[in-house]
Amino acid sequence: MWGNAPLLRTGANLLFGISLLLVLYGAARHVLHLPVFPLNAVELSAVPQQVPVELIERVVREQVRGNFFTVDINRARVAFEQLPWVRKVSVRRKFPWSLEVELEEQAALARLSDSTLVNTYGEVFSAVSKQTLPLFIGQPNMSAQMAGMYVELSKELLPMQQEIAQLSLSPRFAWQVRLSNGMVLELGRERMQQRLARFVEVYPYSLATLSHAVMHVDLRYRNGFAAYLPNGAEVLGKRTSGNKV
Numbered sequence: 001m002w003g004n005a006p007l008l009r010t011g012a013n014l015l016f017g018i019s020l021l022l023v024l025y026g027a028a029r030h031v032l033h034l035p036v037f038p039l040n041a042v043e044l045s046a047v048p049q050q051v052p053v054e055l056i057e058r059v060v061r062e063q064v065r066g067n068f069f070t071v072d073i074n075r076a077r078v079a080f081e082q083l084p085w086v087r088k089v090s091v092r093r094k095f096p097w098s099l100e101v102e103l104e105e106q107a108a109l110a111r112l113s114d115s116t117l118v119n120t121y122g123e124v125f126s127a128v129s130k131q132t133l134p135l136f137i138g139q140p141n142m143s144a145q146m147a148g149m150y151v152e153l154s155k156e157l158l159p160m161q162q163e164i165a166q167l168s169l170s171p172r173f174a175w176q177v178r179l180s181n182g183m184v185l186e187l188g189r190e191r192m193q194q195r196l197a198r199f200v201e202v203y204p205y206s207l208a209t210l211s212h213a214v215m216h217v218d219l220r221y222r223n224g225f226a227a228y229l230p231n232g233a234e235v236l237g238k239r240t241s242g243n244k245v
Contacts, residue, residue, distance in 0.1 A: 050105045073092070077090070122144030153177060153187075177196075
């Protein structure tokens with residue numbers, strides 16, 4: 001081997017190349033850590049509506065470390081995502097010498113409890129809201145299904161000018177709605193939108209004209225409904241079958 005000059009030259013060139021790469025890497029690493037590339041600003045793409053500004057400033061002070069090149073983008077993103085009311089975060093370097101942070105805030109659709117909310121994607125998150133939100137009663141893992149049903153049923157209620165105050169899904173997957181005027185509607189387990197649409201269509205000509213407010217309506221009949229007055233009397237809509245479905 002030692003008498004093989006071409007092989008020795010190849011080995012020497014290889015070692016020299018590796019040494020040069022290591023020196024260049026060390027020099028580049030040293031240069032990138034110099035204070036000549038400081039982060040001058042952390043910019044928000046939009047003014048937050050729900051996230052307190054002081055919490056964002058705290059994350060910047062405590063978690064955004066290093067200069068423009070060495071700052072850990074992923075660490076900063078994860079830290080911002082831990083803030084209340086934050087759903088998703090995008091962080092990127094922006095010349096000259098700043099970071100741009102884009103916060104997607106949660107849009108609350110309903111609540112499961114005082115501190116557990118459901119967003120418009122049907123996702124559950126923890127936050128405290130001062131908004132008046134409808135209450136979802138059901139298992140948290142059914143939040144997406146409940147959010148979708150809430151949107152569909154709200155569309156059907158527009159002619160009545162009523163909003164959903166409470167939406168319930170039982171363990172047997174039966175739906176119940178309480179309106180903003182206190183009226184409770186039993187929708188059952190199938191054709192919920194069609195049943196509600198049928199009720200909304202006849203409501204102005206049947207129940208709305210009564211002298212006493214109707215507080216409970218059972219829509220689980222094939223071709224009609226049963227409404228109950230506060231005194232226990234029953235008002236029948238068109239109901240050709242007495243069997244609930």
